[in-house]
Amino acid sequence: MIDRFIRQCNGLWIESGFCRGILHLMKKVTIQDIARVSGVSKSTVSRVLNGTAQVNPEKKKAVLDATKRLGFQPNVLAQSLASGRSSSVGVLTQMIGSPFYDAISQGLIAGLSGTNYSPIFADGRWEKAEQKDALNALVGRRVDGVVVIGGTLSSAQVSKITGELPVLLVARKCDLNQYPAISVNNEFGAYQATKHLLESGHQRIALISGLSDHGDAKDRFKGFQRAVLEAGLSFEERLVVDGDFSAESGVKGIETLLAQGVEFTAVFAANDLTAYGARLALSRAGLRVPEDVAVVGFDDQMESQYMTPPLSSVRQPAREMGERAAEAMVQLLGEANFESIELVPELVIRQSSEVRR
Amino acid sequence: MIDRFIRQCNGLWIESGFCRGILHLMKKVTIQDIARVSGVSKSTVSRVLNGTAQVNPEKKKAVLDATKRLGFQPNVLAQSLASGRSSSVGVLTQMIGSPFYDAISQGLIAGLSGTNYSPIFADGRWEKAEQKDALNALVGRRVDGVVVIGGTLSSAQVSKITGELPVLLVARKCDLNQYPAISVNNEFGAYQATKHLLESGHQRIALISGLSDHGDAKDRFKGFQRAVLEAGLSFEERLVVDGDFSAESGVKGIETLLAQGVEFTAVFAANDLTAYGARLALSRAGLRVPEDVAVVGFDDQMESQYMTPPLSSVRQPAREMGERAAEAMVQLLGEANFESIELVPELVIRQSSEVRR
DNA sequence: GTCTATCATGAAACCGGTTTCACGGCGGGG
DNA sequence: CCCCGCCGTGAAACCGGTTTCATGATAGAC
Numbered sequence: 001m002i003d004r005f006i007r008q009c010n011g012l013w014i015e016s017g018f019c020r021g022i023l024h025l026m027k028k029v030t031i032q033d034i035a036r037v038s039g040v041s042k043s044t045v046s047r048v049l050n051g052t053a054q055v056n057p058e059k060k061k062a063v064l065d066a067t068k069r070l071g072f073q074p075n076v077l078a079q080s081l082a083s084g085r086s087s088s089v090g091v092l093t094q095m096i097g098s099p100f101y102d103a104i105s106q107g108l109i110a111g112l113s114g115t116n117y118s119p120i121f122a123d124g125r126w127e128k129a130e131q132k133d134a135l136n137a138l139v140g141r142r143v144d145g146v147v148v149i150g151g152t153l154s155s156a157q158v159s160k161i162t163g164e165l166p167v168l169l170v171a172r173k174c175d176l177n178q179y180p181a182i183s184v185n186n187e188f189g190a191y192q193a194t195k196h197l198l199e200s201g202h203q204r205i206a207l208i209s210g211l212s213d214h215g216d217a218k219d220r221f222k223g224f225q226r227a228v229l230e231a232g233l234s235f236e237e238r239l240v241v242d243g244d245f246s247a248e249s250g251v252k253g254i255e256t257l258l259a260q261g262v263e264f265t266a267v268f269a270a271n272d273l274t275a276y277g278a279r280l281a282l283s284r285a286g287l288r289v290p291e292d293v294a295v296v297g298f299d300d301q302m303e304s305q306y307m308t309p310p311l312s313s314v315r316q317p318a319r320e321m322g323e324r325a326a327e328a329m330v331q332l333l334g335e336a337n338f339e340s341i342e343l344v345p346e347l348v349i350r351q352s353s354e355v356r357r
Numbered sequence: 358m359i360d361r362f363i364r365q366c367n368g369l370w371i372e373s374g375f376c377r378g379i380l381h382l383m384k385k386v387t388i389q390d391i392a393r394v395s396g397v398s399k400s401t402v403s404r405v406l407n408g409t410a411q412v413n414p415e416k417k418k419a420v421l422d423a424t425k426r427l428g429f430q431p432n433v434l435a436q437s438l439a440s441g442r443s444s445s446v447g448v449l450t451q452m453i454g455s456p457f458y459d460a461i462s463q464g465l466i467a468g469l470s471g472t473n474y475s476p477i478f479a480d481g482r483w484e485k486a487e488q489k490d491a492l493n494a495l496v497g498r499r500v501d502g503v504v505v506i507g508g509t510l511s512s513a514q515v516s517k518i519t520g521e522l523p524v525l526l527v528a529r530k531c532d533l534n535q536y537p538a539i540s541v542n543n544e545f546g547a548y549q550a551t552k553h554l555l556e557s558g559h560q561r562i563a564l565i566s567g568l569s570d571h572g573d574a575k576d577r578f579k580g581f582q583r584a585v586l587e588a589g590l591s592f593e594e595r596l597v598v599d600g601d602f603s604a605e606s607g608v609k610g611i612e613t614l615l616a617q618g619v620e621f622t623a624v625f626a627a628n629d630l631t632a633y634g635a636r637l638a639l640s641r642a643g644l645r646v647p648e649d650v651a652v653v654g655f656d657d658q659m660e661s662q663y664m665t666p667p668l669s670s671v672r673q674p675a676r677e678m679g680e681r682a683a684e685a686m687v688q689l690l691g692e693a694n695f696e697s698i699e700l701v702p703e704l705v706i707r708q709s710s711e712v713r714r
Numbered sequence: 715g716t717c718t719a720t721c722a723t724g725a726a727a728c729c730g731g732t733t734t735c736a737c738g739g740c741g742g743g744g
Numbered sequence: 745c746c747c748c749g750c751c752g753t754g755a756a757a758c759c760g761g762t763t764t765c766a767t768g769a770t771a772g773a774c
Contacts, residue, residue, distance in 0.1 A: 028730090030729095030730055030731080031730070031731065032730075032731095040753080040754085041753070041754045041755075042730090042731080042732095042754090043732085043733085043754060043755080043756095044752090044753065044754075045731095046731070046732060047732095047752095047753090050732085052732085053751095053752080053753095054751075054752070055752070055753080056752070056753090059752095059753090073493060073496065073497050074497060074730085074731075075438070075497070075499060075729085075730050075731065076497045076498045076499065076731095077434055077437050077438045077443060077498070077499050077729085077731090078438050078729070078730035078731040078732090078759090079731055080434050080759095081432070081434045081435050081438055081729090081730080081731075081732090081758095081759050081760070081761085082730075082731045082732040082733080082758075082759055083731080083732055083733090083759085084732095084759075086434060088477070088498075093466065095463065095467045095470070097463070097676075099659075102459060102460075102463055103459075105462075105463070105466075106452065106454070106459055106462070109450065109452060109462075109478045109480055110452045110480060113452070113479065113480035113482070113491070118477050118478065118479060118494065118498065119477070119478050120475050120476070120477050121466050121475065121476050121478065122470065122475060123466055123467060123470035125470070134470075136430060137475065139430065140430050140431060140432065140433045141433045141434070141445075141475065142432060142433065142434050247660075247662075247663050273659075273660075273663075276660060276663035276664075277663055279663065279665065280662075280663045280665070280667070283665055302456075302604070302630075303604075303630075303633060303660045305604075305637075306604050306607075306633035306634055306636065306637045307633075307664065307665065308636065308637065308640055308664065308665040310637070319454075385760090387759095387760055387761080388760070388761065389760075397723080397724085398723065398725075399724090399760090399761080399762095400724060400725080400726095400762085400763085401722085401723065401724075402761095403761070403762060403763085404722095404723090404762095407762085409762085409763085410721095410722080410723090411721075411722070412722070412723085413722070413723085416722095416723090431761075432759085432760050432761065434759085434760080434761090435729090435759070435760035435761035435762090436760080436761055436762075437729095437761090438728095438729050438730070438731085438759090438760080438761075438762090439728075439729055439760075439761045439762040439763080440729085440761080440762055440763090441729075441762095
């Protein structure tokens with residue numbers, strides 16, 4: 001009843017400019033309203049607005065005028081339902097509070113903000129069941145594509161849920177080469193970092209590793225190990241302590257090493273946060289960086305270059321990865337292909353690992 | 358044609374378990390399919406799934422069985438269109454790459470991830486026109502509510518676009534008390550920090566300020582000024598240099614002060630990032646922290662406690678603010694009220710401003 | 715034993731668009 | 745001059761749900 005009344009308003013009152021002030025109180029303007037006002041059918045309105053077919057220039061103008069005058073804003077939901085495309089991409093994140101993953105998300109938001117697509121986030125909490133739920137929720141929202149950041153789902157598990165949807169993996173590789181991925185060669189990054197320390201004259205390098213069930217952590221461990229062995233040194237278990245990518249685990253790591261009386265002149269941390277913690281623990285113990293102990297991290301997050309001394313780190317361009325992922329997903333949605341890229345991380349040497357005199 | 362064929366599949370084949378393997382190739386399962394399989398009308402299916410009315414237990418069971426067997430996943434788009442609610446909240450962000458704002462976004466994602474609502478992000482780039490566009494896009498997506506993080510739109514401008522939708526402001530105040538807000542008293546935070554430095558014996562405190570058109574920066578400036586004046590000191594323009602919340606501006610700020618020969622024994626930075634830069638510039642200039650110059654920042658971002666020395670800072674619980682915003686928005690969507698809260702930031706004193714001996 | 719209130723249920727309308735389809739008009743070829 | 749094909753257009757079907765409405769059945773009241 002009131003609806004009908006308001007509908008009439010849309011057609012008549014607004015046109016007469018009578019109730020412009022209370023416009024927001026009224027029902028949303030639909031293409032039906034535009035059709036009525038401009039004297040054509042809603043099919044034609046749709047055609048004009050989407051440019052899907054040629055229409056009489058006169059009617060076209062009438063429609064466009066009405067659209068502007070009524071302040072029409074298409075209902076994306078209805079568009080999506082009808083067309084089968086939702087103009088949104090689902091993003092499966094793993095909220096572990098890691099600056100690296102956060103930066104990827106931010107890059108995605110930024111990268112998508114120029115396009116017609118909106119990101120819809122769902123969080124997998126780095127747990128299998130949650131990841132599946134989150135993915136299902138995204139698919140239920142009929143996203144046009146899915147970006148999976150990290151996570152533990154196999155690509156088979158992903159495809160079971162996403163079906164035909166285009167999928168892009170970020171910060172991880174695809175086990176079956178089924179999906180394109182934007183990843184970083186963690187093994188090589190760690191190898192480089194370790195080699196740098198070895199070449200600087202360090203023989204006893206400690207490693208504070210990341211979560212043991214985390215792919216990236218494993219790869220970094222392997223790279224570390226390879227560099228050590230290639231240098232002709234024996235791999236010493238005692239030099240490796242477990243961490244979990246947190247700053248606190250860096251503190252604990254150093255404390256453990258010191259308490260056990262392990263000797264070392266350099267530390268390679270699984271990520272920058274861990275390196276920060278390690279650096280703090282070292283300074284508490286009265287050890288200087290880099291004079292007594294050199295430190296290298298992984299990620300090169302923004303803050304690292306401002307540490308005292310500035311922290312050497314393996315640069316992972318997290319934000320750029322997010323932005324490139326956005327770009328890549330738009331390509332995939334445009335039916336274009338996208339080839340996986342594996343970024344080669346770059347070692348950034350700063351004063352925390354300066355060559356010893 | 359193929360559609361119809363597949364529809365038949367949904368009803369018959371799947372039921373017989375014949376083509377479970379290629380299930381993902383087929384059309385999505387709809388409530389119509391469930392209705393057919395379980396021998397009821399789709400109205401009844403809807404009622405069962407939503408619990409909107411009582412249904413014969415037998416039929417109920419049949420529907421539930423079919424739902425599970427066919428792996429039904431409701432089309433959220435259709436649900437939204439029909440019901441008028443989209444189960445999503447729009448988030449208007451300002452991607453300025455500030456850890457503070459990023460952390461709020463992350464908190465929102467995390468806080469919303471347990472609920473039925475999904476966040477949809479749009480970016481305003483801290484520019485008026487873009488903010489309006491972004492807001493319009495969100496409203497076009499028929500979000501159920503809007504969270505505005507920072508930004509420069511007046512609440513009148515916001516309400517013009519959002520109409521009746523519930524709106525929550527985060528990290529800013531509402532000019533008209535029209536909308537609830539979760540904000541932080543920046544003035545008081547800065548006042549506290551400055552007072553702490555004054556009480557530690559510092560008389561010449563430099564300020565590296567934030568963007569001059571940024572509300573938070575202005576408030577922090579005011580707090581700084583008030584503390585200085587209350588202490589009976591004269592306010593010296595020379596001690597204040599412009600910054601832009603970036604680490605680089607912290608470096609520049611210190612360099613400018615030193616180049617101009619301004620004497621100071623303490624620095625208050627507009628945010629932690631700026632403080633990091635300042636700290637680096639000081640150390641390059643051979644000045645020790647805190648012995649020669651004390652440093653205090655604002656935000657207390659995660660990394661600050663691991664700086665060398667650990668950085669004193671005014672704690673803004675960014676991530677928690679995001680989480681509380683999520684909570685608050687859910688309340689608002691549940692028709693409940695939510696009162697604005699102004700958080701009182703807490704000064705965290707660490708070694709970078711330790712009392713001089 | 716009626717009459718009425720209640721209840722479960724299916725048909726149909728609806729949300730706001732897109733897309734198919736059929737029809738009338740018009741131009742060109744034979 | 746007639747026929748065929750193309751073009752612009754409106755009607756109607758459709759997307760996949762929710763919600764209203766009408767109906768038949770059942771139960772309770774008198």
